[in-house]
Amino acid sequence: MCRSCATAAEPTEIPADLERPDHGLSRRGLLAGLGLGVLAVNLSVGTSTAAAATAKNGAWADPALGRFPAGGHYGAPRGGASHAGQDVSNSVGTAVYAAAGGTVVRRSWGGGLPGRTGNALVISHGNNQYTYYGHLNAYRVGLNAKVSAGQRIADMGATGNVTGPHLHFETHSGRLGTTVNPVSFLAARGVDLSGGWSRTDPGASGATVVVIQHLMSRRGHGLAADGQYGSVSVEAVKRFQRSKGLVADGQVGPATWPALVYTLRQGASGSHVRALQAALNKRSARLAVDGGFGSVTTGAVRDYQSVNRLVADGEAGPVTWRALTG
CATH class of the missing domain: 1.10.101.10 (PGBD-like superfamily/PGBD)
Incomplete structure (x- = not known):
């Protein structure tokens, strides 16, 4: 489980060039937010965003297999702040996959986001949606790589401030820095983050x-x-x-x-x-x-x-x- 990966109430401003998913990550974007700080955990937004996007269209995939550890859920207390994602526990080296197609915009310790530790990736999926993958043991894609849903991107690990190996997985909607509940976000897109069967609706593709x-x-x-x-x-x-x-x-x-x-x-x-x-x-x-x-x-x-x-x-x-x- 993450000892850190905590966020507080106010969002960190993200450079404008990073909020545009059609551009690569600039030097300014790479340097922004390194170290500790704050990001938004918005429990109410998580529910409404998921409810507003109910199309189970085959565009999303389960990022990792494992179990949900006690206390690793979204919004769990973290020393006066809230846990920003959902932890999925398994052994070091377990495969980690892209939750949807997009571009790797961060590949660094903590993913360049405040309050995070360990090797991490951030993928931009367009439409101001991002996913974060933390505590990785190894990277399998490079910065600015184009990835597809379900593509292997990393290995699960225990880097950073953790109690054991797991994937710390976050979903960001609206902009990078505003997190929503990953379980409900993926469920609205037909994916069971806990490892159940997926759901594919008429109109899907892929x-x-x-x-x-x-x-x-x-x-x-x-x-x-x-x-x-x-x-x-x-x-x-x-x-x-x-x-x-x-x-x-x-x-x-x-x-x-x-x-x-x-x-x-x-x-x-x-x-x-x-x-x-x-x-x-x-x-x-x-x-x-x-x-x-x-x-x-x-x-x-x-x-x-x-x-x-x-x-x-x-x-x-x-x-x-x-x-x-x-």
């Missing part, structure tokens, strides 16, 4: 939709894997949901995913393997999506399981699928 389309094709619906969750794909999912006695709302979530995925191991072939390969590629595996579960795909499954502290048996069962699609 890699998770490709996974759904491949799985639906295996179920006999013959969808084009174009990554667009439009009317044809939605109606196919609704038919599948009705066939399983589920609510036919077109949302692929905690009720639909377990019925949709397959337990797969080496030797399998088909569209369900393509789905698995696409899901692994979202997490930086770089596989050929050929539908053949051979030794290379087996190795990628084991690697993913290992860096996320799952049972590394090379078999893609419900636990692995849930993590991959989160």
Whole structure:
């Protein structure tokens, strides 16, 4: 759990050039805020912002697997201030992923933000939304790198003022420096930060939709894997949901995913393997999506399981699928 990572009531002013996500981080932006200071923790804004952005459109991903430690929640007391994020505990070296596509605008001790310690990254996602990843053991992307949702960006660690290894994860909305509750922020975008199944609504697009389309094709619906969750794909999912006695709302979530995925191991072939390969590629595996579960795909499954502290048996069962699609 973080001993620091605390923020007080008043926001720190952020240089104007950093608030514009289309620009790289300037020298002034890098130097601003180094050391200790204050940033805003806005509990009321966290709720209203999440409520205002309910589209579960596939653009966001779970940044790390682990458990929520006692006292590591957003808003927890920190010596007269409040905890600015949500802690996710796991072993040193556990993979850390980009929560959404964007640009790495800070890569430094504390991320250049007051009240933070340890190696950290800040990603700008545009529209004045940022995510912060703290106490990292190692970086896997450079400053100004363009990243995609689910891409591996770092390793979990225990750098800085902590009681044990974990990811300190923050979401900033409105500007860098105004934090909102990461759990509710991601939940509004279809991601369960505690590690549950994701939710994808009609109208979504991207890699998770490709996974759904491949799985639906295996179920006999013959969808084009174009990554667009439009009317044809939605109606196919609704038919599948009705066939399983589920609510036919077109949302692929905690009720639909377990019925949709397959337990797969080496030797399998088909569209369900393509789905698995696409899901692994979202997490930086770089596989050929050929539908053949051979030794290379087996190795990628084991690697993913290992860096996320799952049972590394090379078999893609419900636990692995849930993590991959989160």
